[in-house]
Amino acid sequence: MTTVTLRLPEEDALLIKEYAAQERRTVSDVIRLAILEKIDDEYDLELARKAWAEYEANPVSYSLDEAEEKLA
Numbered sequence: 756m757t758t759v760t761l762r763l764p765e766e767d768a769l770l771i772k773e774y775a776a777q778e779r780r781t782v783s784d785v786i787r788l789a790i791l792e793k794i795d796d797e798y799d800l801e802l803a804r805k806a807w808a809e810y811e812a813n814p815v816s817y818s819l820d821e822a823e824e825k826l827a
Contacts, residue, residue: 761786
């Protein structure tokens with residue numbers, strides 16, 4: 756396991772500690788989960804942007820029935 760040092764202003768550190776206690780998690784868990792969630796959100800946003808660009812280039816859409824039929 757790797758250790759990462761994070762420098763924070765005291766008020767930020769206190770806020771994170773209080774939040775971790777409220778959630779019954781460790782500070783490490785709270786920070787790790789927040790960073791992983793941020794990465795996941797950025798990845799999802801990039802996929803959405805690519806999908807929108809593809810749609811704008813070729814604006815074809817299908818009803819749910821049509822999509823089910825095509826995927827069956």
